[in-house]
Amino acid sequence: MGCECIPFFMRLIIYISLILNSIALGQDTTHVTIDTLPIQELTSVVVIRPMMLVRMETTRYSVISKKEIEEMQANDVGDILQKLEGVNLKSYGGLGGMKTISVRSLGSQHSAIVVDGFSVQNSQTGQVNLAQLQTNNLELISLGVGDQVGYLIPVSSQIAGNNVLLETFEMSFPNYNDSLQIRSSARMGSFGQLNAYVAAKVKIKKGFVSGFGNYRLANGLYKYSIENGTLSETLIRSNNDYQDQYFGGVAGYEFMNSTRVRVNYKQSKIDQGLPGAVIFYNNSADERLTTADQSLATDVRFRIGHGLYARGYLNGNVNNMRYFDPTYFNSAGKVDVTYLNRNLNAGLVASGHRVKDGYHIYNQTYIFGAEGGLSDLASSDSIFASPVRQQISVIVGARIKVGPFQLNGHVSGQFVHESNQTGDAGKNVVGVNPYFSLESKESG
Secondary structure (H helix, E strand, C coil): CHHHHHHHHHHHHHHHHHHHHCCCCCCCCEEEECCCCCEEECCCCEEECCCCCCEEEECCEEEEEHHHHHHHCCCCHHHHHCCCCCEEEEECCCCCCCEEEEECCECHHHEEEEECCEECCCCCCCCCCHHHCCCCCEEEEEEEECCCCCCCCCHHHHCCCEEEEEEECCCCCCCCCCCEEEEEEEEEECCCEEEEEEEEEEEECCEEEEEEEEEEEECCCCEEEEEECCEEEEEECCCCCEEEEEEEEEEEEECCCCCEEEEEEEEEEEEEEECCCCECCECCCCEEEEEEEEEEEEEEEEEEECCEEEEEEEEEEEEEEEEEECCCCCCCCCEEEEEEEEEEEEEEEEEEEEEECCCCCEEEEEEEEEEEEEEEEEECCCCCCCEEEEEEEEEEEEEEEECCEEEEEEEEEEEEEEEECCCCCCCCEEEEEEEEEEEECCCC
């Protein structure tokens, strides 16, 4: 009898293991690989049969293709990024409301947003509103954690804790066979939402010219219920309308020696109501926020030698914001304040790649670059400070593969000088940030 119980319990354990392993939760970039047994592929994770030695592999990069972006039908970039592993979206409102991301517990200040190779910055808030970055023109979204997602992006973005790279239709060089490309889309949704986008790109010899425009609006008139004791009342949200528009143009040219030059101008304007909190017996709301943004950017990408490429970039941004409250309880009976935020960045970054074959397989990539930035902030408020910030960022790093091993590392430095024309200046900052990682990948 004792001899028959042992096989019975072994079979019972195997059956229970098979049942438990048929239910699994995971993330898109977690893969389980095995050499001998077949795998069962689910939507979010790859599950294999138990009782065998397995190897877990995770990647630091997540990529969302154009097809996947179109299938999501998202209103903005924030709605797409929250689908990625390790990303937590913080939304402070509906359409047009502030949206930021926290990647693997790092706050939004550690996330660098790069659009077509240029950093998106706002030195007034220190955060980028992802709700204002739309998806109609996106070709690719890449998220890198702990390491740079691209080697020719701005230095200040490479040294961030994580970086999000967006590539758009209008800034990319067309294929040789495409003389004319047109993209358009229109969407309609609840609460008066309408979104229309159109862009055209014309190939001229080895260059191209593109123009684009987008318009989005919504009235935000949705119903809500409020209870006050035994009374229940249904009201309509007021002053929740939103409207934005942006347009611009791009010109690019490719020379004989693989040198590419691009010039880009964008302008946008946003007008939105601030509905405020729901208050008993007070359904009025009339605060307004208006934002106007202009940017001019240019870059040149060229080859220095065999396997060595460099990119120089220059971009400037002017952001005007107005906050208006016509019924504020003060001596003036209103609040009408404007803010002017200006940013200027210039830098040079280079990357080289070498591959050697012999007794050991070599794969080496080197990066180095430097960037300078200048930003200031002014306001119509007489008691508001007028800070000026100057910063310098540098980076030197390498990625070396030897057989199954890969060593990644870079050392970056930052110097930030703060000054203030009408108040106390912030503290100057000098920082050195090393980053190293060692990875191995088994063959098979």
